[in-house]
Amino acid sequence: MKRALPVTSRDIARFLGVSQSMVSRAFDPAGKVSPANRARIMEAAEKLGYRPNAIARSLSTRRSGIVAIVMGGMENPFYSEVLDKLAAALDLAGFRSLLFRAPPGQDVDGQLPALRQYNVDALIVASASISSRIAEEWRRDSRRIVLFNRTISDADVPSVSCDNFGGARDVANMLADRGHRRVAYVAGPRQTSTNREREAGFLAGLMGAGSSLVGRVDTASYSFAEGFRAAEAAIATKPDAIFFANDILALGGMDYLRGTAGLSIPRDVSVVGFDDIAMAAWPSYLLTTVRQPLDRMVELTIASLERDSATKEMNNIPIEIVLRNTIS
């Protein structure tokens, strides 16, 4: 089996009797080439099946057109959606996406050197943490980076995230408005910034509304199974409402409460989640939750990569509560 050598810019230059660099320019939209020549070149390229080699280009320009997405916790459906939408948007913006799985609950510092080898143009870190030192270093390298739904306190790293604090506080207020006085919180993994912010916001809201937190239970991961497990501990505190740090936990919790505990939602207890993943709207759940404006977040993420924009207003994107059937 002979390996067909790929056709190069030199091949088509020779074919046309022009210089190789002219061929190169012809493929640069801003390149100085006479229209006539450009046309001939394009035609020849088409005929001979020539495509500029991205690797070679990358070697000389030090840019690759590749964006790395670092992401952990893909067992959380929210992040499947994120990945799908990010990839779609990057595609539209003319980038390729290189996918890196982050070790769950660990930082991605160890992965970064590997990324550098690929001249990756930008880095999107979603659902994974990164040390501020590394993030800054990456930036200083004048490569783009944006944290998706994560924030770093002590560094000036662009990040896109919604108003987790405000959303959770709104939940507390809504619960209070509807007469819930005894509420429990099922927390996400401690090290995640989403959990910290949501918990803080929820507590703040409770405080302001004069409600009390009767129970708080920790989980090891944002997963259905953990939500299921946590619900048992949470219900033991006799709450009239349980706020779960995210939807997948809430869904697992609902199945414990209704199935195993034989409770009725929202008659016996109300439940609220966070994210508004697809399953939250399934008729079996109809979970009341806080919607993250994913499309907008993705849009901002891409925008932030394209121009190295002001970072501050990208955080605290307003969220909205979606009222469905799990709250009385």
Added chain:
Amino acid sequence: MKRALPVTSRDIARFLGVSQSMVSRAFDPAGKVSPANRARIMEAAEKLGYRPNAIARSLSTRRSGIVAIVMGGMENPFYSEVLDKLAAALDLAGFRSLLFRAPPGQDVDGQLPALRQYNVDALIVASASISSRIAEEWRRDSRRIVLFNRTISDADVPSVSCDNFGGARDVANMLADRGHRRVAYVAGPRQTSTNREREAGFLAGLMGAGSSLVGRVDTASYSFAEGFRAAEAAIATKPDAIFFANDILALGGMDYLRGTAGLSIPRDVSVVGFDDIAMAAWPSYLLTTVRQPLDRMVELTIASLERDSATKEMNNIPIEIVLRNTIS
């Protein structure tokens, strides 16, 4: 902001007073370098923060260490799982994964030229079709390719897929054994090979068992909403069991049947799915389904990329029926 120029092999060569090519060899496990020198080189590399540039290497070796995953229909949770596991396995095997989203229900032929530009070592096509002409051409280029859960009839392209036909046939038999005589089938999108095979197997099983297909309804995509919609048409044919082409359709169907139609499963009607996605095991559904041995399939896929192995026995990986609560 000064851009820290990356340290190159030449830098470390100069630093040590050896030749650049020796440094290069030192990083080739099979390279001829005295142990002493290799040690010095590694140490210096460590100290100066040197990492071989993958792009440059790729330019000269024509291999990149990158595997492209082409995949459509990520709204089907099954494929989120597939992606997650494939990425994990590739990572372990020392590959990076470049993610391409395929236009839903369309072939990926148009994308391939773009992939070539990146010297991608191999291509995994999952949940997307590819013309046999293109697939063969890619192979002739001596790049690896494997179709995941898709088969191509007229070409000799390696593919890994489970026994969709046999699995569906088993479902038909099981249904018959349990006394179901009137069964309906909710099909997946027509152009998918998974649907064709499952439907054919199911029909074959029905035929053999002397049951009859009382209804058949088409869907436009493997999605919850389509399953929900299709269930209405399916139940109108008064079946005592409905077989859905995959789990996400079945889940949507269950919600229509129980919620909207007020039926009890499996008392009024049995339902069976295919894939065994995570949600099928959720207490709210406990769907009886056909499990695809995902881990094994992923394993075979990676193996097929590594050695250009025999292709034939990779198809028809045996499946297994998971009995849960949706069948009487």
Added chain:
DNA sequence: CTGAAAGCGCTAACAG
């Protein structure tokens, strides 16, 4: 075992 030299395919000054 080690070094010199020739590329891989493309971009980017720099002259004409």
Added chain:
DNA sequence: CTGTTAGCGCTTTCAG
């Protein structure tokens, strides 16, 4: 506008 000339950083003969 066009051609010439250097590289980008690494791998790979080919001599020593």
